[in-house]
Amino acid sequence: MFSRSKLVIGGLRKVLCFKQVNRHSSQRKSSLKRIETHPIFSCPYIGTLPNIQDDTSKGIQQDDDCKKFYMTIVNEDLKSAYKKYGSSVCAEKKSIGEKVTGKSVLVVGAGLSGLSAAFELEKVGYNTQILELQHRVGGRTQTLRNGFSDGLHAEGGAMRIPPNHYLTNGYIEKFGILLRQFCNYNENTWLLIDGHDKIRTKEWKEENRMYSSKYFPGWDSNLAANTRSSVNGILDLYERTMQPVMDELFSLITEKGSQDGWNEWVEKWSKLSVEEFLRTNDNCDTSSSYRPWPEAAIRGLQVATYSPAFGTSLVEHLRDELGKWWTDNLQTPIDGMDTIAKNFIKPQFGTKEQTIDLSKKNNIWFESPNCTDRTYTADAVILTVPLTILRQIEGDIPEDQRSVLRNIHYRASTKVVLQCKSRFWEKEVGQGGFSKTSLPIGQLHYPSHNDPPPPNERGLLVVYAWEQDALIFGSQPHAEAIDSAVREITKIHPEMKNEFEVGMVQAWFSDNAAQGAHSCLQPYQNNDGMKTLMKPEHPIYLAGEAISYSNGWIQGAIESGLNAAYHLYSYDQK
Numbered sequence: 248m249f250s251r252s253k254l255v256i257g258g259l260r261k262v263l264c265f266k267q268v269n270r271h272s273s274q275r276k277s278s279l280k281r282i283e284t285h286p287i288f289s290c291p292y293i294g295t296l297p298n299i300q301d302d303t304s305k306g307i308q309q310d311d312d313c314k315k316f317y318m319t320i321v322n323e324d325l326k327s328a329y330k331k332y333g334s335s336v337c338a339e340k341k342s343i344g345e346k347v348t349g350k351s352v353l354v355v356g357a358g359l360s361g362l363s364a365a366f367e368l369e370k371v372g373y374n375t376q377i378l379e380l381q382h383r384v385g386g387r388t389q390t391l392r393n394g395f396s397d398g399l400h401a402e403g404g405a406m407r408i409p410p411n412h413y414l415t416n417g418y419i420e421k422f423g424i425l426l427r428q429f430c431n432y433n434e435n436t437w438l439l440i441d442g443h444d445k446i447r448t449k450e451w452k453e454e455n456r457m458y459s460s461k462y463f464p465g466w467d468s469n470l471a472a473n474t475r476s477s478v479n480g481i482l483d484l485y486e487r488t489m490q491p492v493m494d495e496l497f498s499l500i501t502e503k504g505s506q507d508g509w510n511e512w513v514e515k516w517s518k519l520s521v522e523e524f525l526r527t528n529d530n531c532d533t534s535s536s537y538r539p540w541p542e543a544a545i546r547g548l549q550v551a552t553y554s555p556a557f558g559t560s561l562v563e564h565l566r567d568e569l570g571k572w573w574t575d576n577l578q579t580p581i582d583g584m585d586t587i588a589k590n591f592i593k594p595q596f597g598t599k600e601q602t603i604d605l606s607k608k609n610n611i612w613f614e615s616p617n618c619t620d621r622t623y624t625a626d627a628v629i630l631t632v633p634l635t636i637l638r639q640i641e642g643d644i645p646e647d648q649r650s651v652l653r654n655i656h657y658r659a660s661t662k663v664v665l666q667c668k669s670r671f672w673e674k675e676v677g678q679g680g681f682s683k684t685s686l687p688i689g690q691l692h693y694p695s696h697n698d699p700p701p702p703n704e705r706g707l708l709v710v711y712a713w714e715q716d717a718l719i720f721g722s723q724p725h726a727e728a729i730d731s732a733v734r735e736i737t738k739i740h741p742e743m744k745n746e747f748e749v750g751m752v753q754a755w756f757s758d759n760a761a762q763g764a765h766s767c768l769q770p771y772q773n774n775d776g777m778k779t780l781m782k783p784e785h786p787i788y789l790a791g792e793a794i795s796y797s798n799g800w801i802q803g804a805i806e807s808g809l810n811a812a813y814h815l816y817s818y819d820q821k
């Protein structure tokens with residue numbers, strides 16, 4: 248499908264027009280059809296969690312109840328899922344689930360949402376065509392290989408997979424992709440804060456009260472005298488403050504079942520950002536004896552855990568903890584994250600080489616001002632480009648969806664990958680984990696494996712910056728960003744100056760095909776906003792990581808792709 252060399256939809260002006268062929272607006276409106284689904288977004292909830300108490304140790308996530316449904320698609324196909332679960336998704340189940348013939352679908356974007364949607368639709372008979380801006384598949388999973396020696400590679404985007412991400416792991420297993428452990432936490436790494444001497448992560452954790460008072464004096468100033476002595480530092484304060492909110496979810500699920508429990512909890516807690524929650528105590532009784540947090544405690548948490556995005560909704564913030572997505576059991580593909588996307592594109596599947604002739608079909612017409620000669624038609628389209636790009640696209644996206652996607656914030660993230668003559672850091676910190684700093688580099692990531700294995704001596708260090716820090720590095724000319732990164736790292740590892748060989752910068756907010764790292768929901772958006780975006784509408788379906796319960800993750804990208812594919816398939820059943 249990439250024989251077309253660069254297939255640009257939008258191009259420099261980022262305008263992708265798509266219109267119904269019949270351009271009389273009244274007729275256009277009537278041809279868009281909202282699909283009636285059951286009320287919990289567009290996701291079918293199958294069953295309830297068997298025993299919430301047992302499950303909490305492994306983590307819980309909002310799409311747990313959809314697991315059987317989605318895994319039927321992954322392990323079998325859309326047809327089987329429709330046969331088993333059709334009536335729980337579609338208001339009216341129209342057939343027993345048949346193969347589709349003579350229908351075509353355009354999928355815009357070859358990231359994991361677009362690829363998974365096209366893959367599944369092709370399996371049940373659709374003629375799929377994927378339109379992609381870049382010369383590669385995978386979108387925000389991008390393994391950086393060129394320019395590094397000896398087969399070294401680093402991840403420019405996604406790099407770790409939590410065990411609970413059953414869709415990501417489902418396709419990985421299906422494709423036989425080999426994984427290895429990704430070491431996310433290493434207590435020998437460093438913490439370098441505000442001109443203090445660097446200390447080990449272990450020291451910060453074990454003597455947290457002492458270091459909280461030394462680095463962030465006043466962190467406990469809002470605590471009542473009788474509580475103050477029992478709180479063991481900022482990390483303990485954080486747990487005491489957040490645990491009751493999470494416990495409330497467990498109680499609600501036990502009491503009301505998982506659907507209603509999650510809905511009530513999301514409705515309540517998505518109204519606050521992390522920062523608003525920590526700064527106030529008048530919203531409800533939950534954990535109010537530990538709130539409001541003073542400025543020193545908030546800053547301490549932000550710096551020491553490298554969490555620059557406290558404007559995020561509390562639900563999105565806690566979702567990662569509830570799902571235990573940051574466990575010790577994270578994994579990563581041995582040959583790079585891009586192997587996942589590449590496995591979706593097989594000769595027997597994928598877009599056909601022929602151009603679809605506009606005159607022979609009559610549903611959707613794409614037109615780009617920069618490539619007027621490229622016109623495609625199909626019976627339906629799945630738009631999976633990031634919302635940052637989608638909002639610049641003209642066309643028949645319903646106004647309620649448009650107004651939501653306009654306001655979804657995308658985080659900035661920049662990685663600076665630095666090849667060094669030797670893995671000098673291993674003597675000091677070992678493998679894996681992050682050093683965290685209050686410097687503009689934010690955090691420094693150490694590889695958790697030797698790849699290729701010894702006797703090769705070179706290795707890659709990665710500066711992994713978010714938000715403001717990411718903007719600093721990402722807006723500098725690359726050579727300057729690399730120089731600054733090396734200079735900053737020297738403050739933790741003086742050897743760096745002589746060890747550095749070559750570097751590469753991946754800044755997602757200035758990446759033409761992404762224009763941001765991933766969506767980041769602000770207060771209220773988990774609720775109304777997501778409901779609106781998730782409403783399927785024939786023949787234009789929206790997908791992409793942002794439109795899922797696991798936004799910011801591959802799991803969410805695949806979930807949204809499968810959702811769109813499922814709703815299209817359901818619509819086309821006679």
Ligand SMILES: Cc1cc2nc3c(=O)[nH]c(=O)nc-3n(C[C@H](O)[C@H](O)[C@H](O)COP(=O)(O)OP(=O)(O)OC[C@H]3O[C@@H](n4cnc5c(N)ncnc54)[C@H](O)[C@@H]3O)c2cc1C
Nearest residue numbers: 356358359360380386387405406407760791792800801804
């Ligand atoms: C820095 C970073 C770290 C991350 N870490 C993790 C992680 O550790 N684990 C994890 O699971 N997830 C992680 N993620 C998230 C994960 O990478 C994304 O959620 C997922 O890859 C998004 O897939 P998608 O298909 O929704 O979007 P994308 O991958 O962005 O796919 C969209 C596609 O649309 C194409 N496109 C854009 N504009 C146009 C146009 N005009 N015409 C045609 N095509 C167009 C793009 O080129 C792209 O291929 C991370 C993301 C980033 C950026």
